[in-house]
Amino acid sequence: MKRKLGDVDWTSKEAPASPPPKPAAATPSTFTSLALDPRLMQAVGQLNYVKPTPVQAHTIPPALEGKDILARAKTGSGKTAAYLLPILQRILEAKDAADAGADNLTAGLILVPTRELADQVHKMIEGFTTFCGKQIRAANIARNISDSIQQSLLLDRPDIVVSTPSRAAIHFNTETLDLTLLRYLVVDEADLILSYGHENDMQVLAGALPKGVQTFLMSATLTDDVQQLTELFCRHPFTYRPDQKAEDGESGGAVSQFYISTGEDTKFLLLYVIFKLKLIKGKSIIFVADVDRCYRLRLFLEQFGIRACVLNSELPVNSRLHIVEEFNKNVYEIIIATDENEIMGEEEDDEGDDEDDTATTTADNNEEGPAKPKKQKKKQKKKKQRKRDSEYGVSRGVDFQNVACVLNFDLPLTAKSYTHRIGRTARAGNAGMALSFIVPRDLHGKHRATSVESTAHDDKVLDKIKRQQAKLGRELAPYKFDMKQVDAFRYRMDDALRAVTKVAVQNARMKELRQELLASEKLKRHFEENPEDLRHLRHDREIKVVRVQSHLKRVPEYLLAKGQAASMVQQGGAAGGGNVPFKVGGGRRRVIHGKGKAKGRSSKPGRKDPLKSFGKSKK
Numbered sequence: 001m002k003r004k005l006g007d008v009d010w011t012s013k014e015a016p017a018s019p020p021p022k023p024a025a026a027t028p029s030t031f032t033s034l035a036l037d038p039r040l041m042q043a044v045g046q047l048n049y050v051k052p053t054p055v056q057a058h059t060i061p062p063a064l065e066g067k068d069i070l071a072r073a074k075t076g077s078g079k080t081a082a083y084l085l086p087i088l089q090r091i092l093e094a095k096d097a098a099d100a101g102a103d104n105l106t107a108g109l110i111l112v113p114t115r116e117l118a119d120q121v122h123k124m125i126e127g128f129t130t131f132c133g134k135q136i137r138a139a140n141i142a143r144n145i146s147d148s149i150q151q152s153l154l155l156d157r158p159d160i161v162v163s164t165p166s167r168a169a170i171h172f173n174t175e176t177l178d179l180t181l182l183r184y185l186v187v188d189e190a191d192l193i194l195s196y197g198h199e200n201d202m203q204v205l206a207g208a209l210p211k212g213v214q215t216f217l218m219s220a221t222l223t224d225d226v227q228q229l230t231e232l233f234c235r236h237p238f239t240y241r242p243d244q245k246a247e248d249g250e251s252g253g254a255v256s257q258f259y260i261s262t263g264e265d266t267k268f269l270l271l272y273v274i275f276k277l278k279l280i281k282g283k284s285i286i287f288v289a290d291v292d293r294c295y296r297l298r299l300f301l302e303q304f305g306i307r308a309c310v311l312n313s314e315l316p317v318n319s320r321l322h323i324v325e326e327f328n329k330n331v332y333e334i335i336i337a338t339d340e341n342e343i344m345g346e347e348e349d350d351e352g353d354d355e356d357d358t359a360t361t362t363a364d365n366n367e368e369g370p371a372k373p374k375k376q377k378k379k380q381k382k383k384k385q386r387k388r389d390s391e392y393g394v395s396r397g398v399d400f401q402n403v404a405c406v407l408n409f410d411l412p413l414t415a416k417s418y419t420h421r422i423g424r425t426a427r428a429g430n431a432g433m434a435l436s437f438i439v440p441r442d443l444h445g446k447h448r449a450t451s452v453e454s455t456a457h458d459d460k461v462l463d464k465i466k467r468q469q470a471k472l473g474r475e476l477a478p479y480k481f482d483m484k485q486v487d488a489f490r491y492r493m494d495d496a497l498r499a500v501t502k503v504a505v506q507n508a509r510m511k512e513l514r515q516e517l518l519a520s521e522k523l524k525r526h527f528e529e530n531p532e533d534l535r536h537l538r539h540d541r542e543i544k545v546v547r548v549q550s551h552l553k554r555v556p557e558y559l560l561a562k563g564q565a566a567s568m569v570q571q572g573g574a575a576g577g578g579n580v581p582f583k584v585g586g587g588r589r590r591v592i593h594g595k596g597k598a599k600g601r602s603s604k605p606g607r608k609d610p611l612k613s614f615g616k617s618k619k
């Protein structure tokens, strides 16, 4: 266990050899056949889990036998329960058998890269232990609470500690986190943990583990980092790494992926049309390149009466957690998010990167990353001055529930970021769509809305994404709007965009931050005491820093009348490009696919193509 991260030769990207997963026949198809404790089974039932997902079915049995687990399974496939259930089962067994000291030791340590994830995992533990009385106690020490509270939580020797590596290492060093009797270690989002700058902390923790700890490494992609951690923490792990096509087929819920080639200004136009006419049915997450862009989009949409929340590393952690919580309760329909930590961490993918593309592993690479052009470095330096939370993460691991569409308003800089972003939809077997705006080289620069550096790379990144997705048997299809119809909305877009000046964006950013800092204090109490008293605290209030143009809030009839006959969408050229993605919902509704040749026709009888009927919209 005392090996150093740097000791390992990572020239091969293959995971260490291990037996292949057992054949499907040997895997349990129901939770009952997993023979879990009745208290856990009751919770599973309450959570409406009908049967184990493939990763759960394959890994829970060997985990219950005490084997180390290395699991690579797609985003949203249920990896959290795949490690929590066997750990909880074994802790309950130990307690029932009145194992010496079982009541007074920290048996499980779960390491996650971000605070968002720590919160989520802790909530899942609470969910699974609902019927265990006080038998199992878990503490989340990544939370924004004072050191003294963290210490008192740890001194109480919770059965399970959920933490980021840095928090865990701090408490280990001050001897408040006692790992001497640890039995289970989980590294969740293992492909990320090093790229979040946790290398030194992982090293400290690896050296602190007692012999015989059972390790779980869970990841959506297999990178060199995962391999590095495997060597460091695992003993001949049982490896679950299904063929991606089979995985999609088995678990359902693959993401339908589309892209639209467009100019920078037209991105705003399409955004306005898509959301004002409610062309997407259900909740959406819009990803943008940086914090300013969050507010630019929010102010832009606000002028049309479209409310959205922003989510970025600048907001206090309590606000961020509350926003995700409320979004999952369907209080909000649109989140505009940045994933700046990922962008900072991995500006450059190597040519030919695939799903296993390499994340950087320097301890502080949230800020530095690999060598970059001077201009980029300068920009980063500027960003560094802003107060960012390096343990913020939204595109990875966070369980946004029932997201119909991930809209990449700005394309990410790497294919890996793309994979994680689109993983926020089509979770737990649901359908979902990813739509990406691409600014091709020839349209780059022909705009005045804003200059975002990332757009200069869109062509290149799109190629990488396509190659990566093709390897997984998935495809990105072009999607074309009938721009004649869309253009009828352009002057309104122009009016709105003109009002969103740089100063307005800065004011909005400051105003929001002030408000959220105030809210954060309330939220702190809320999280500690009573979750019910903050229903009214909304994060999508109008920011009101630009002049009100009330005419923009409604769409005149004459614009809608034009849409009666023809669909606003022209079907795309590539195979599968005829899909009409814009009717994706939460729950278990499936994407409606058009037939491809017939304009906008739904493949399901009795259901209308929403784009075709947009002329009748009551906007």
Ligand SMILES: Nc1ncnc2c1ncn2[C@@H]1O[C@H](COP(=O)(O)OP(=O)(O)OP(=O)(O)O)[C@@H](O)[C@H]1O
Pocket (backbone or CB within 6 Å): 048, 049, 050, 051, 052, 053, 056, 073, 074, 075, 076, 077, 078, 079, 080, 081, 219, 220, 396, 397, 398, 399, 401, 423, 427, 428
């Ligand atoms: N057996 C199941 N049946 C139904 N829903 C499930 C099941 N297992 C997990 N889920 C739900 O699926 C969603 C995704 O699970 P989870 O967050 O564990 O996925 P993940 O694989 O860790 O995703 P990511 O890689 O993005 O972190 C959660 O809302 C979870 O409650």
